[in-house]
Amino acid sequence: xxxxxxxxGRPVDRRGILIELGGTAxxxxxxxxxxxxxxxxxxxxxxxxxxxxxDVASAVAIAIVVRGWLILMRHGHHRVVAASAAAVAAxxxxxxxxxxxxxxxxxxxxxxxxxxxxxVLSAGFAIGSAVRMARERRPVLSGAGAAQDGAxxxxxxxxxxxxxxxxxxxxxxxxxxxxAVLFLAAAAFPFMPGVNLQYLDIAVLVLTYIMLGWGLNIVxxxxxxxxxxxxxxxxxxxxxFALFASPDSPLLQDLGWTEGVSFWLCLPFAGLMAxxxxxxxxxxxxxxxxxxxxxxxxxxxxxxRVTLLNxxxxxxxxxxxxxxxxxxxxxxSTQSKMDEETLENTTEFHTAMGWxxxxxxxxxLLYFVILAMALATNFFTVRVRKLPVGRAWEALRxxxxxxxxxxxxxxxxxxxxxxxxxxxxxxxGSFFATRQTFVSPESFTFIESAVILAIVxxxxxxxxxxxxxxxFLLIGLPEIFRELQEYRMLFFGGSMVLIMLxxxxxxxxxxxxxxxxxxxxxxxxxxxxx
Amino acid sequence: xTAPERMELPGDTAVNGSTGNGNAGxxxxxxxxxxxxxxxxxVAIDDVSFRAxxxxxxxxxxxxxxxxxTVFNCLTGFYKPTVGRLTLQREGRAxxxxxxxxxxxxxxxxxxxxxxxxxxxxxxxxxxENLVVxxxxxxxxxxxxxVRGLFGxxxxxxxxxxxxxxxxxxxxxxxxxxxxxxxxxxxxxxQRRLEIARAMxxxxxxxxxxEPAAGLNPRESADLxxxxxxxxxxxxxxxxxxxxxxxxxMQISDHIVVLDYGRKISDGDPEFVRQDPAxxxxxxxxxxxxxxxxxxxxxxxxxxxxxxxAPS
Numbered sequence: 056x057x058x059x060x061x062x063x064g065r066p067v068d069r070r071g072i073l074i075e076l077g078g079t080a081x082x083x084x085x086x087x088x089x090x091x092x093x094x095x096x097x098x099x100x101x102x103x104x105x106x107x108x109x110d111v112a113s114a115v116a117i118a119i120v121v122r123g124w125l126i127l128m129r130h131g132h133h134r135v136v137a138a139s140a141a142a143v144a145a146x147x148x149x150x151x152x153x154x155x156x157x158x159x160x161x162x163x164x165x166x167x168x169x170x171x172x173x174x175v176l177s178a179g180f181a182i183g184s185a186v187r188m189a190r191e192r193r194p195v196l197s198g199a200g201a202a203q204d205g206a207x208x209x210x211x212x213x214x215x216x217x218x219x220x221x222x223x224x225x226x227x228x229x230x231x232x233x234x235a236v237l238f239l240a241a242a243a244f245p246f247m248p249g250v251n252l253q254y255l256d257i258a259v260l261v262l263t264y265i266m267l268g269w270g271l272n273i274v275x276x277x278x279x280x281x282x283x284x285x286x287x288x289x290x291x292x293x294x295x296f297a298l299f300a301s302p303d304s305p306l307l308q309d310l311g312w313t314e315g316v317s318f319w320l321c322l323p324f325a326g327l328m329a330x331x332x333x334x335x336x337x338x339x340x341x342x343x344x345x346x347x348x349x350x351x352x353x354x355x356x357x358x359x360r361v362t363l364l365n366x367x368x369x370x371x372x373x374x375x376x377x378x379x380x381x382x383x384x385x386x387x388s389t390q391s392k393m394d395e396e397t398l399e400n401t402t403e404f405h406t407a408m409g410w411x412x413x414x415x416x417x418x419x420l421l422y423f424v425i426l427a428m429a430l431a432t433n434f435f436t437v438r439v440r441k442l443p444v445g446r447a448w449e450a451l452r453x454x455x456x457x458x459x460x461x462x463x464x465x466x467x468x469x470x471x472x473x474x475x476x477x478x479x480x481x482x483x484g485s486f487f488a489t490r491q492t493f494v495s496p497e498s499f500t501f502i503e504s505a506v507i508l509a510i511v512x513x514x515x516x517x518x519x520x521x522x523x524x525x526x527f528l529l530i531g532l533p534e535i536f537r538e539l540q541e542y543r544m545l546f547f548g549g550s551m552v553l554i555m556l557x558x559x560x561x562x563x564x565x566x567x568x569x570x571x572x573x574x575x576x577x578x579x580x581x582x583x584x585x
Numbered sequence: 586x587t588a589p590e591r592m593e594l595p596g597d598t599a600v601n602g603s604t605g606n607g608n609a610g611x612x613x614x615x616x617x618x619x620x621x622x623x624x625x626x627x628v629a630i631d632d633v634s635f636r637a638x639x640x641x642x643x644x645x646x647x648x649x650x651x652x653x654x655t656v657f658n659c660l661t662g663f664y665k666p667t668v669g670r671l672t673l674q675r676e677g678r679a680x681x682x683x684x685x686x687x688x689x690x691x692x693x694x695x696x697x698x699x700x701x702x703x704x705x706x707x708x709x710x711x712x713x714e715n716l717v718v719x720x721x722x723x724x725x726x727x728x729x730x731x732v733r734g735l736f737g738x739x740x741x742x743x744x745x746x747x748x749x750x751x752x753x754x755x756x757x758x759x760x761x762x763x764x765x766x767x768x769x770x771x772x773x774x775x776q777r778r779l780e781i782a783r784a785m786x787x788x789x790x791x792x793x794x795x796e797p798a799a800g801l802n803p804r805e806s807a808d809l810x811x812x813x814x815x816x817x818x819x820x821x822x823x824x825x826x827x828x829x830x831x832x833x834x835m836q837i838s839d840h841i842v843v844l845d846y847g848r849k850i851s852d853g854d855p856e857f858v859r860q861d862p863a864x865x866x867x868x869x870x871x872x873x874x875x876x877x878x879x880x881x882x883x884x885x886x887x888x889x890x891x892x893x894x895a896p897s
Contacts, residue, residue, distance in 0.1 A: 438735055443724040446710075450718045453707035460661060460701070461719045461787055462693025568711045570744070572752065572764035 072126055076119055083118040087111045090545065117173065124180050128187065136184040144177035219558060223565040226520055230567070233520060234433075241426055245419045255418045257534045259425055259490065263483055264530045266429035268510040268522035269436055270479030275508065276517035277436070277445060278472035279452025281349040284356025285507050287336070288329040288477035290499035292484025294363060295328035296321045297376040297494045304376050305369055318382035322485050329481020330474040332359075337473035341466055344455075356504055363496040375495025379488050381417055382424055425486050432479045433519055439475075441569045448472050449517075449569075506530075513554055515561025524562055613674060614639040614791055614823040615660070620669035622655050622847075629655045631847040632668075637791065637840070642817055642824045644834045646858075647844035648867060653827045654702060656844070657793055660825070661699045662688030673697065675790055693722050698789035700780045702796050702827075708769035712760060712779060715768050716751035719786035723747070754782035757812065774805035778812060785816065791823045792816065798830040806830060810837050835859065843867065 091114065094105040120143075124136045151170055226233060241262075245255060267289065274282045298306045300315040307315065315321075340351050363370045370376065439445040447468045450458050455465055488494045510529055514521025533547055554562065615637040622630040630652045637643040645653045658664040660671060660683060671683035673695050681695040691697050707715050717724070727743030755761040758778040763771065771779060777797055784792055797813075798806050814837055817824055828834045834841065834855070841858040843851040845867040851858050858864055 435735070442728050442735065442740070443718075443721050444728075444730075446714060446718050447721050447725075449710060449714075450707050450721075453709060454705050456663075457701070457705040457707065458718075459663075459688045460692055460699050460705070461721060461783070462689050463718070463721045464689050464693075566709060568714060568765055570713055570717060570748065571711075572713050572748065572755075572761070 075126065076122055079118050079122040080115050083115050084111065087114045121176070121180075124184075128184055131191070133184040133188040133191070137181050137188060140177045140180035140184065144174050144181055147174035147177065219562075220565065223515065223518070223521075223563040226563055227518065227565045227567040230520060237520075237523065238430070245422055252418060255422055257531060259418065259422050260534065261526050261531045262422070262425045262429050263486060263490075264507065264510060265523055265526045266425065266432050266483045266486075267480060267507045268514065268526055269429065269432040269519065270476050270483060271507050271511050272514075272517060272519070272522055273436055273439075273448075273479070274472055274476035275511050277440065277452065278448040278469065278476075279516075280469065280472060281345060282352045282473075282476070283349045283501075283504055283508065284336075284352035284354070284359075285476070285480055286499045286501070286503040287352075287356040287359035288332055288480030289484040289487065289503065290359050290363060290496070291332045291477075292325040292329040292481025293488040293494045293499070294370060294376070294484075295481065296325040296485035296488045297379050298369070299324065300489065301376050301379040303378040305371060315380060318380070318485075318489055322482060325485040326478045326481045329484065330478035332481075333473040333475075333477025334470050336477075337470040341469055353501065353504075356499075356501060360496050360499050363499070370496075373495060373497070375493055375497075377493045379492045379494070381489055381492070382420065384420065421486075421490050425490075428482055428486060432482070435475070435479075436519060444468070444471060446569060509551065513551065513561055515558075515564030517566060518561065518563040521561055521563035613637075615825065616670075616672045616674065617656075617660075618670045618672070620656065620659060620671065621667050622652070622659055622664060622669075623667045629847055630659070630666075630844075633844065633847070633849045635842045635849060635852055637823050637825050639790075639823050640817060640821050641839040642813060642826060642837050643840045643842065644826045644828055644838035645842045645844060646828060646831075646834055647850075650846075651844040652847040653844055654795055655847075657699060657795055657825075657827060659684070660691075660793060661697060662686055662691040673791065692787060692789075696788065696790045697793060698784035698787045698791070699793040700777075700784050700795055700797060702799065704773075704776050704780055706768040706776055706780055706783070709767055711765050712755065712768055712771070713748065713751050713764045715779065715783050716754060716786045717744075717747050719783045720747045720750065750786060754785055757815065758782050774801050774808075777801065777805075778809065781812065781816075785820070789822060791825060793825045795827045796829060797826070798828055798833045801830075803832075806833055809833065813837055 088111055092106065092108055092111045094107055096103050096105045124140060127133075127136045147170060151174065244250060244258060267285070270288075271282065271285045274280050274285070298304045300318060300321045301307070302313060302315045304315070307313075336352065336355050340348055343351055364372055366372070440449070447458065447463050448471075450461075450463065451465060451468055451472075458465055458468070487498070491498070506529060510522055510525045513529065514523070514525035528550070529547065558564065613636045617636070618634050620630055620633045621628070633652075633656065635643075645656060647653055655664065659666045659669070662683065666684050669684060673681040673683055675681070675696075683691055683695060683697065686695060692699075707718065710718070724740075724743060724747055728740045752761060752764070755764055758775070758781070760771070760775060760779065760782075763775075768776065768779060777800075781792075781794065781797060784794075794813075798809055801809060810833055813824060813826070816822065826834070826838065838855055841851070841853065841855055842849060843858055843861070843864050850863045850867055851861040853861070
């Protein structure tokens with residue numbers, strides 16, 4: 056790459072730069088004009104079209120400026136970039152802090168968070184180019200010398216990648232400690248000052264996705280079976296649970312039961328049903344690999360959803376099953392007695408303890424239930440990796456033909472991977488049902504599968520902590536930034552593109568061996584040597 | 586069947602261990618009878634019969650496209666033969682008919698292990714893991730099919746044994762120091778030897794090696810010879826070998842089977858095969874004909890008539 060880029064002092068290809076800038080502007084315009092330019096708004100009595108061409112123009116202008124900075128940095132004009140980016144950042148920050156309502160019309164976007172992000176972006180450019188400037192002043196001093204001098208710009212991304220590789224290797228190696236710290240933080244989270252119901256709800260949501268990610272990680276990360284229909288098992292779990300837990304379920308009414316079955320009985324049942332669904336899907340797709348497998352699993356996900364939508368006598372179709380109770384505790388109900396006749400003769404936990412009913416307490420209970428379930432999933436995965444079946448999954452991912460030549464039964468091995476992955480999806484589905492108190496086919500669309508898969512891929516295939524980080528990035532942040540409305544999806548997509556460009560194997564892609572002969576220290580020393 | 590049969594095989598009904606064939610001594614471990622494999626109209630193997638003996642190295646050689654790897658794929662269950670019987674006879678056990686078994690059972694139950702022409706290691710797993718995965722079935726039983734292992738009862742000792750077994754083989758191939766490195770970080774020659782070690786970790790009675798010396802330099806070839814001789818002498822198993830490298834074949838084989846265009850053209854000990862005119866013709870071409878004695882020339886023309894009719 057370095058060879059094609061002219062450095063400072065050489066003649067600059069003005070036409071090329073203009074084409075690059077124009078191309079950027081065109082792409083950004085084409086993307087934003089439909090996504091941002093036309094906005095359909097709900098007004099009383101109908102909808103109206105809101106034209107926001109100012110925003111489109113701002114986006115194009117920002118893209119041109121940012122691209123310009125990148126070009127300047129590529130040509131070695133770090134000083135110009137540092138100065139202008141710092142100026143932009145300073146102007147934005149000052150006007151945001153002290154400008155008040157007066158300057159608002161002059162700033163590019165209406166949402167304040169966006170303007171802050173813009174300021175952060177400019178500041179990032181200023182700092183980045185300043186660092187480059189400092190580095191260029193002492194090129195010969197830093198070891199390698201002349202050979203690296205010419206390829207400096209090309210080498211920088213590699214250095215970053217190597218840094219991230221080291222970070223992920225360290226994270227994987229110290230997974231036990233990091234896991235312990237994360238666990239303590241998670242256990243203390245509901246009782247921290249400043250944690251309100253909203254944050255607790257987001258935490259429950261993030262944990263649900265962490266659990267789903269860990270479950271899917273068994274199938275995709277360990278066994279290497281690309282599953283685009285994971286939401287099907289989530290749905291099977293949720294409906295198996297709802298059908299027995301909710302007093303409103305058609306199944307219980309047919310059976311003549313007036314009360315739902317306890318959460319703690321329905322949960323293993325739902326997991327079992329989902330595991331059976333996983334094995335049922337596994338059979339027909341045993342011979343398929345890669346893209347073909349992905350397409351069939353995608354179809355399976357849709358089949359389950361359409362079945363739920365149309366099997367009205369069992370699932371109530373699009374009406375869904377409502378009135379699913381929260382988990383009971385030590386045999387007591389944790390619901391408040393409101394208008395539910397069926398609850399008349401039950402004792403609630405808060406009454407038994409002599410507490411006032413508080414919605415936050417129920418949420419805290421849910422939080423700990425999902426935390427325990429997610430940890431159980433994690434425990435299973437960590438443990439099973441060190442067992443023959445887990446190693447066989449990984450070996451199957453690496454080379455199926457070699458597995459057969461070693462006497463490993465590929466059928467059983469794949470089916471167990473599908474079954475276990477689906478089982479944890481089913482557990483998560485039960486939790487989803489009890490948390491939402493309502494299930495309908497709408498919750499189990501393809502986009503859910505895609506998000507869960509994105510968590511696994513972004514985290515780094517097979518990486519447990521990677522899934523946690525990715526779930527925070529993909530689920531936590533968009534929830535926290537709800538203020539940004541539809542822009543957050545734009546950021547979601549944008550950041551996914553960036554991460555895939557930067558770390559195509561996932562954020563924390565580093566595989567730690569399941570068994571060692573020489574212990575860790577020996578490896579660290581040989582690793583640094585070679 | 587116009588081609589002259591140079592070696593009489595036992596009839597296709599019973600496996601008769603006492604039939605001598607010039608290099609008697611080991612019991613017949615594998616008996617291949619009338620093996621034929623057709624892919625549509627293409628006859629890849631045409632009525633090939635041979636035997637591989639216990640504690641002997643049997644080499645299958647032949648020019649490119651002779652059907653050597655297809656024989657291997659039939660033996661190890663990757664192909665189902667069109668016709669033929671593949672009998673594996675182990676001492677004190679009922680014979681196993683490989684043509685009826687699923688691939689993974691051939692490796693797990695009949696104990697036929699193989700390596701591949703293009704190395705098939707688990708590249709992103711460590712050397713040790715590669716060797717431990719090879720002991721899957723044993724460990725699976727020890728872990729109570731995962732249920733018991735999940736809670737850690739009684740599995741650790743078995744795993745330790747598996748590691749010791751892996752260490753033994755790593756010592757034999759001289760890679761103990763690199764046990765915790767990824768398999769794809771090894772140089773090519775080491776990967777070849779690791780694949781053999783992995784196959785040996787399944788505790789086979791017959792080891793099938795598909796061109797183990799391909800791409801090795803002379804020193805690595807010599808190491809390989811030593812390793813194979815060691816396996817034959819110390820572990821007392823049969824080895825079936827596909828090889829192009831004549832320095833390997835002639836030095837270590839006890840018995841050589843030569844294939845050309847899917848047919849067996851020669852079968853015997855290295856000295857016999859080396860001087861067999863049919864083999865010379867297959868490898869060196871027709872020019873040699875002028876120097877050959879009359880009997881051989883007649884022999885070859887008969888062979889030609891048979892050979893031309895076989896494919897397609």
